[in-house]
Amino acid sequence: MTSATVEGPRTRPLESLARAIADIEGLPEPAPETPLDQAVRTKQLVIVNWSGELDKVWPVLILSSTAAASGVRCKVFVTFWGLLPFVRDQKRIVGENWMQKMLALMQRPGIDHLKLSKMNFLGMGPWMMGTLRRKYGVASPRELLEAATAMGVEFIPCQMTMDMFGLKREDLIDEMGEPAGAATAIEIMTEADASLFI
């Protein structure tokens, strides 16, 4: 006989007996147990920052800084085009071979040099966005990045992208965490309450 067959019929009659006694004696029923981890667990948001454009990096930084401000633990997995905005300011051409350098030449790295995914018009679009932003008191990606990191948003660079683009750890801004791979991305996404791919 397995223990399961013994345990089943043993526990159930006890529960109904307890309820029957409670009914007779007018005792309150025991409150349903709330799992402790559910009661104290901090909510988590994961954003995969894949695009490198102004109009995509902006919402990533707005949502991550707001999450942190709302007490939601936020991690941003930074991959592919999304990695270039997180290259240090001083770096202009990054990469080890001509193809990687060409890539950086065509898409200038850094948080202040983002293009628009539409209506870029050789930089006219981003310039107009910047003007409108200042006019309406909207925080810049740089300001939001500073707020996000100050409030504990974790930025995780993708190791594979770093290799392919020829980026070294010292090419990236200090706020970037330890590089990791897809398995880490999957782990944090499956543990999170919400995850976004932007």
Place this chain on the structure above:
Amino acid sequence: MTLQILQHVDARGLSCPMPIVKTAQAIRTVASGALIEVLATDPGSVKDFGAWSRTTGHELIEQSADGGVFRFVLRRK
């Protein structure tokens, strides 16, 4: 009884999400139960402070509007 406000956040002229971000940073500097006051001009902040209060558990105890300036009083949880 007048409740004493310990910290003021001037988020006038700032757009989403900075009023919330600045409030989150300010509320950390006061003790649990203390009150902070926020002034904002972003019309979106009216709904956002309600949502933020529900997410964080900091209580939104007062809310008013005066000539395009929104005032919020929050109690740190």
